[in-house]
Amino acid sequence: MPASQSMGPQGRVTEVDIVVMAAPCAKEQARAGGIDGLVSLVAGDMERVNSFILSRTGSDVTLIPEVASHLISSGGKRLRPMLTLAFAQLSGYEGDGGIRLAASVEFMHTATLLHDDVVDESDMRRGKLAARMLWGNEASVLVGDFLLGQAFKMMVEVGSLAALEVLANAAAVIAEGEVWQLSAAKDLSTTEEAYLGVVQAKTAALFAAAAEVGPIIAGLGERERKAARTYGDSLGIAFQLIDDALDYGGAAELLGKNVGDDFREGKITLPIVLALRNADADERAFWTRTLEQGEIVDGDLEKAIGILRSHNTLEATVQQARRYGDSAIAALDAFPDGAMKDALVDTVAFCIARAY
């Protein structure tokens, strides 16, 4: 259990330390490179993706580039388009299609963020005011739609019906996952299985599609497609589970996240699902009042964190993420050894190490 913890004046967690909860596994210790390997291997392509993104957010309607740039230039890691470029390279692809598909993937992701902020009524995104706070919900909804339309236009330009199928399917699955999450919000009977289903749909589906289109445009077969999909899917789930743990502390502030957003929105994430399983009557009453009924008073977030820690569920969530990370790494067996494969292994470790 953590040794020290200090609360800010508004009861905000200002320093938390999931860091000591779970020692990094051997694989993670062996890889110090983090995401740098991936970044440097796709750097040339990413530059082209970035110019392409800029050129496709242009519009005579000035509100569009304003809103889009706010989010696109706000320092996201561009993990999803990097996956497309990485798996295209790993599959021996040498054409131009990967650039457009990577840009499409980033547009789909940005559209989702814009719509999510409206749905969650979030004030902040990546440490900046959310677009909806600056331009209103209307602009966030419509610019999201514009980016989605542009994404499909770019995919069509690549001319691969198989890639289009994978990405169109992801678009539908992501939205389905978001609606599912909305329906499950505040529902304390959500099971671990149901929760992982939501995560797979709303987060992992785009990671999986981003990776799978690499072997597709390279003309590889089902074995490599499936391996890429599994890598993306598992990495996406691991990524989201770490996010869930971060919402109750950890390095959240460094990452520009608000601690406690999920709690205030009544989201039943894995740390909560696991804590509910062993909750005594007092704890159940606490979760019912805060998450189900939305009656949150000063000190409740700290109490929630205390309960999660007493049941070790933040640690268990990180451990679960680690297991998905291991599946992601195992899936890479279908591809040839080399610098790119090493970089993709490091990327898994990087995603999990965000918790520290």
Place this chain on the structure above:
Amino acid sequence: MPASQSMGPQGRVTEVDIVVMAAPCAKEQARAGGIDGLVSLVAGDMERVNSFILSRTGSDVTLIPEVASHLISSGGKRLRPMLTLAFAQLSGYEGDGGIRLAASVEFMHTATLLHDDVVDESDMRRGKLAARMLWGNEASVLVGDFLLGQAFKMMVEVGSLAALEVLANAAAVIAEGEVWQLSAAKDLSTTEEAYLGVVQAKTAALFAAAAEVGPIIAGLGERERKAARTYGDSLGIAFQLIDDALDYGGAAELLGKNVGDDFREGKITLPIVLALRNADADERAFWTRTLEQGEIVDGDLEKAIGILRSHNTLEATVQQARRYGDSAIAALDAFPDGAMKDALVDTVAFCIARAY
């Protein structure tokens, strides 16, 4: 000018009569069939489109079919998918692709309606409570995204990259038009040209795409594609201009519309643009207070209608719609004579006759 007009207790227009403002042109008088011809010629295909639509709104996430059915079964005319089926038939197409494309077009339209209601904060849609009033803005945004994703999946299944290109382009243009409209809201300096640009994007682009995919899947060339696009584009503009006029009276209640929505939202539609052109100082002050500053008091809607009538701008808007209707009819020259072509001529008259 109209002879009689009565106001409801809340100052709501309960009986208005744009009907006497402009006598139907000879072409409209000659065609008594309205939309019935089109409906009966595509009836068999539309039945398949409807089952297809139902099958594709299914989801384990029960909120999705609930929200989607609310809108899809709420008695829209299905004009856009009928255009796809009609132009596919008119182009001699005999395959199954038209069914899926027509369903895609209806999904795109439904997604737009769901998002529009959130953006406009509308309470009503087609005479029923808007989905957002029943399930919240969140569900409207996300179910709209789901339908858009499903639309692209269905398009991909048809396997025509050219049709995909046209529809993906329409998706981006529609959203761009909506953002444009948002930026131009409350802006009294909006020109007629700028306004028609918005209409072309937000409304006519989908009509144009819906029609154009017909000759595309039939394998016809640029001449027929362009003709179908022009028909859809012109019909769409005419349709929207009639809607704009209806917002200030006419047969609005019969059509399940609220009179005065555009006025209350500060939308600068064509009747307003034309009235501003010849506004005296008092009138300009009135429009500035109501549309630009959003300060609307009892009796303002009736005063607005009075001003529009004194400048004949509702009549001028209907006349403008009629001119677009004539271009739509002229574009049909590229296609062979027959029952379908007659039905498409009648459809133009029907769209304009909604004003009466």
